[in-house]
Amino acid sequence: MVKIHQRKFISADPEKCVGCQVCEYACSYSHEKAFNPIKSRIRLVRVNQLANMAVTCRLCEDPACVAACPRNALSQAEDTGNIVLDKDKCNGCGWCIEACDYGAMMLHPETKVVYVCDLCKDKADGPQCVKWCPEEALTIVTSDTLAQKARISAIRKLFQEKEEKQQ
Amino acid sequence: MVSLHNRKFISADSDKCVGCQVCEYACSFTHDKVFNAVKSRIRVVRSNQSMKSIALTCRKCQEPACVAACPRDALSQSLETGTIIIDQDQCNGCGWCIEACNYGAMMMHPESKTVYVCDLCQYRPDGPQCVKWCPEEALTVVTSDVLAQKARLNAIKKLFQEHEELEK
Amino acid sequence: MLGYAGTILYIDLTTGKSRTEKTTEETAKKYIGGIGLGMKLWLSNSKAGVDPLSPENPLVLSLGPVSGTMFPTGGNGHAFISKSPATGGVGEAVSHGTFGAELKRAGYDAIVFTGKAEKPVYLWIDDEAIQLMDASRVWGKSPGETEDAIKDEIGDYYVRVAAIGLAGEKQSKMANIINEKTRAAGRTGLGAVMGSKNLKAIAVRGTHDIKVAKGEEFMDMVKEFHERMKGPASMRYRTLGTVENLTIANDLYCMPTKNYSGSHLDKVETINADEINERFVAKIIGCNSCAMRCEHEALVREGPYKGALARIEYDNLWALGPNCGVDKLDSIIKAAELCTYYGLDATSTGVTISFLMDCHEKGILSHEELGGIDAHFGNGDAVVQLVEKIGKREGIGDLLADGAKAAAAKIGKGSTELAQHIKGLEVTGYDLRCLKTAALAAAVSFRGADHSRSGAYQLDMKGKVDRTKAEKGRGKLVKEGENMLAVIDSLIVCKNSKATYYKELADLAKLYSAVTGLDMSSAELEATGERIINLARLINIREGLTRNDDTLPWKALNQPITEDGPAKGAVVTQDELDLLLDDYYNSRGWTVEGVPPATKLQELGLAEFKSIVEGKEA
Helix, strand or coil: CHHHHHHHEEEECCCCCCCCHHHHEEEEHHHHEEECHHHCCEEEEEEEEEEEEEEECCCCCHHHHHHHCCCCCCCCCCCCEEEEEEECCCCCHHHHHHCCCCCCCCCCCCCCCCEECCCCCCCCCHHHHHHHCCCCEEEEEEEEHHHHHHHHHHHHHHHHHHHHCCC | CCCCCCEEEEECCCCCCCCCCCHHHHHHHHHCCCCCHHHHEEEEEEECCCCEEEEEEECCCCCCCHHCCCCCCCCCEEECCEEEECCCCCCCCCCHHHHCCCCCEEEEEEEEEEEEECCCCCCCCCCCCHHHHHHHHHHHHHHHHHHHHHHHHHHHHHHHHHHHHHCC | CCCCEEEEEEEEEECEEEEEECCCHHHHEEEEEHHHHHHHHHHHHHCCCCCCCCCCEEEEEEECCCCCCCCCCCCCCEEHHHHEECCCEEEEEEEEHHHHHHHHHCCEEEEEEEECCCEEEEEEEEECEEEEEECCCCCCCCCCHHHHHHHHHCCCCCCEEECHHHHHHHHCCEECCEECCCEECCCCCCCHHHHHCCCCEEEECCCCCCCCCCCHHHHHHHHHHHHHHHHHCCCCHHCHHHHHHHHHHCCCCHHHCCCCCCCCCCCCCCHHHHHHHHHHHEEECCCCCCCCCCCEEEEECCCCCCEEEEEEHHHHHHHHHHCCCCHHHHHHHHHHHHHHHHHHHHHHHHHHHHHHHHHHHCCCCCCCCCCCCCCCCCHHHHHHHHHHHHHHHCCHHHHHHCCHHHHHHHHHEEEEEEEECCCCCEEECCCCCHHHHHHHHHHHHHCCCCCCCCCHHHHHCCCCCCCCCCCCCCCHHHHHHHHHHHHHHHHCCCCHHHHCCCHHHHHHHHHHHHHHCCCCCCCHHHHHHHHHHHHHHHHHHHHCHHHHHHHHHHHHHHHHCCCCCCCCCCCCCHHHHHHHHHHHHHHHHHCCCCCCCHHHHHHCHHHHHHHHCCCCCC
C-alpha cells in the first residue's frame, strides 16, 4: 500500500497556465481519438483573464466520490490511489460528481457512466496532458514533492528579498 | 441522443439544507393539492449523527435500475429528458422498482396504489416547485456537467483568493 | 470529408426561423472556410447595393476546417463577413479565442444571419437546438457583462459568447464583435451590422467530437509546430509581445505620431515594450489550442486609472498612444479597456480621436464644440474621455462614432485632409509614406487601410526591399502576401503564426490534407488564395468601388515626413501610387481599372459571378 504522500497526481501551476486547453485536447485524443473537451479528464478553468488553471483528479485520501456511491461502483486502487470504476455497477446517477469538490468526476456522454483521470496508466510515456502542455505548467507530483517545491521557492524568495534589501 | 443540457435533475446542497421539509410540502401540494409528506416526490433525510440534512429525489440515472426491474414494463425513461415515465395501467404496485432504486426515489402512492416518482414538474411553466419554494436555496435543477463545472470553478476561485490574500 | 462539420445554418431573424444546408465538398475545396467561405456565402445571399445596416444585409459567421482541432493556433478562430458600414465594401473580421472551436463542436461550418429581430435577442446554440432568446436584460451591457449574464441565465459556465457592446447597439461604424471578453473581431464595423439586426450576442455550447482524417500525421504536425512556435519564428509573441514593434517602427521613423504629423518619437521609454512588460503585464494568456500565447494582459496598479485591465498589442497601443501624442501607459490601458467595454475597434477609435485632436489644434473645431474636452495632442485623459463619449454616442462622441471619414464629411472646413483612412477604414500604425510596399498593400486591401491583409509592411521594415522606393515588382510581392493571408484566414490559423510555416503554403496544404483527407497541393492552395482575393474584389466592384478607391490618405500623398532621419522627405506621390497600382493589377491579371476579366474568373472557377464585371472589363 502506497502512502498518501507518495501518491502521484497531476498538478497545474497557475503562474504558468495560459488557458490554452491543449491538455483537454491531448486527453480526449489519447483516450477517445477525438478532439472534444467534453470527453477530457482534465478541464481548464478561466475565472478571468488573470486566473487560469487546469484541474483534474487529486487522488484524495478517503475520497468523497467513493464514499458517495450508493452502488459501490467506485473504489480507490491501493497501489496508486487511482479512482477505479466498475462500469457494470455505475448507473450514472452522479452522486460522485456532486461529492467531488474539484469537478474531477464527469459523466461520459456516450458510455453513460462516470469517468475520471487515470493518469494514462496504459501509456508508456505517462500522462498525455503533461507531455503536450506547451507551457510546462503541468507536472506529475506527489503532495510531498509539491510541499518540498513550495518550501524551496519560499526560501529562495526570502533570500532574494534579503539580498535586495542588503544592496 | 441526449445533449449536455437535457438531462436535468434536482440536486441538494447539504451545506445549505436545514431539513425544514418545505420541499416536501411544495411537492405534495403541487401534485396532490394537499400537504402530506407521504405524497411528496422529494424527501428530506436528517442524519442526527453527522448533523446533516439533505433532500433526495430521482437522479434520472442512465440505464435506470427501476425501469430494468419492472416485470410488467410499466416504467420507461424519456429519451429526451431522462424522466422516468409510469404507465399507470400497467403498474400493479408490486414494488420491485422501489427495491431496485438505490436512492429511495420510487414510492408507492397511498391512494392510487401505483408507484410515483419526480417528474421535474414538467407541466409547470416555472419548473420544479421544490426548487422554487426552498427557503435556503439549497435545491437546484442541474445537469451533471454543470455540477462538475461549479465544483471546479469554486475550487479554483478559492485557490486564487488564497493566492491574493497571501500576496497582500 | 473530415474537418468540416458539414452543415451551414441559416437564421432569419425577422421570422425566427432557421434552416440548414449541407457543406458540399466542392464548396469546401474551393473556398476552404473562414473568410473565403464567408465571402462566398455573403455574395450568394445578398443583392447589389444593399444598405449595410438594413435587414437585407446578411451577416456571415464562418469557421475553417482546422477550427476545433488541436492544431496550435488553428483550433480557435472564427470569421465574420458582411458588407462593411464603414467602407461600403467587404467587411471582414477574424477573431480567435475559444468561441470558434465551440461552434464547430456544435456542428456548424458557418451561420448566415439575415433579417432583423423585432426586439433585442441573442442566439443560443446548444448543439442541434437553436433558440432565439430575449436579450432585453443584457441590452446596454458590455460584451463581458453580457457573457456573464448569459452564462448565468443558461446555467452553464462553459458556454462561449460573442457579443456586441453599446457601440454595436448604437450602430457605430467602428463597432466590433467581442468573444471571451477580450478577443475582438475588429475593423470594418461589423458590430454595427449585428446591432442593426437587434442581435446582441451568439452563445454556443457544442459537444460533438472533432476528428481528423490522418490522425498520426496530424499529431506529428502538432508536435512539430509546438516546437516551431517556441522557436525564433514566433518567440517575440511569447516574450515582449507585438508591442516590441513600437521600438522597431520608431527607430525606422515609420511610426506615425499625432495623426501623421510626424513619424518618430525622441523618447519612447515610457511606453515601450520593456516598460509595459515590466510594470504593467500581469499575465500572458493564450487562445484555445495555441502553443504561442501572445495575449499580454496589462494591469494599471496605481494612480487615477488603478484597476484598468486590457489586452495590449502594438495596434491599440499605437492608436491610443503615440498616434494621439500620448506617452502615458496608464491612460492608454484605460482607453483600451474602455474600447473593449463599449465594443469599439481600438485602432479606428484611436485614429478618429487623433483626427479630432488635429482638427482642434488647427482651429477647425473650438473648445466649446468639443463639449469642453481639452482635446490637444498628448492629453491622455482627453483620449479616455473621448472613448467614453464615442462608446455612448454622447455629444461630440456622436459625431465621431462613425469614424474619421464620416466625421470629416460632417465637419467640413477642409478636415477631410486630416482624416487618415482608406475606403473609410482608419489607418494602422505603420507610416505608409516611407513603407511603399505597405502603401500599395494598404491601397488595394479589400477591407481598406490595413497592414494585415498582406503583411507587406514586414518586407519594408525588415529591409527585404528598398522601403522608400516605388518600383515594379512590388505588385507581385503584395499579391503573394495577400494570397497567403487569405489562405491563413480561411483555414483558420492565426496570422501571428505565419512565420512558423517555413514551407509556407506547402505546410498549410499538408495540414489541410491531414485534417480533411482531401487532396490539396500547395499550387492548388495558392490558386485558392488567389480565388478568395478575386472574390473579395468582385464584391467591392459589385458594391461600386473602383480604382479611385485604391488610394491613400491625404497626408500620405501630400505631406512629406519632416523629421531628420532615414525617412526625411518621404511621401508617396500620385505617380508612384499609379505605378504601383498598375504593377499590382498587372500581376493579378486584372485590367488597368483593377477589374478581373471574365477569362480570369473562368480560370479561377468564379465564372458564376462574371455578370459583375460585364461592361467593366475595357
